[in-house]
Amino acid sequence: MVKVLKPKGQVKNVEGRKIVPAEARVKKAIRFDQREESLRTLSQFFLGEMDLKMRMRQMSISSGKEPQEWVAALEILKDNIIKTEHPDLKLKMYQGMVDLLAKVGQKEDLFTIQQIIARYNLKSFKDIGFEKVEIEVARDACPVCRKMAGKKYSIEEAMETMPIPCHDCGTEVDAVKGYCRCRYFAVF
């Protein structure tokens, strides 16, 4: 007897990606209040509504059209990252940018800033005299990231190959698929 296997659960397309109906995608986008999220991000750094308003006005004047709130919020953070001398605060602001980008589903920019954060961490380990790092994966890491668990690299090697953030990470956070939260630890 021939057993016919019926597909279970979610339907997948030829590339193996989940098919999400268009209307579900739209709903997800509507649920996100970009103004509220932008202000929430800024408030972590004692920045607020007035800063956002002023930046949006500046951007409208220079580009001739009203920018989206989250775009203006990212610009404010970028400026403050340049201005601040404090390394921890810089890192925190980069992380704020990453979290906001996850909310709006900007995967590529999110990945780029995660790389900046990873380099930053590697450099600070090097500056205080470490030579090696180990990867610690997030508790809810995806199968791709899980394979990285406990791997050790010299700092030079890690800077060159950038094993994390994992490019093929499948962890979904907010509107982004591929938010790798693996971290480096300095090895004694």
Ligand SMILES: [Zn+2]
């Ligand atoms: Zn992952």
Ligand SMILES: [Zn+2]
């Ligand atoms: Zn990862």
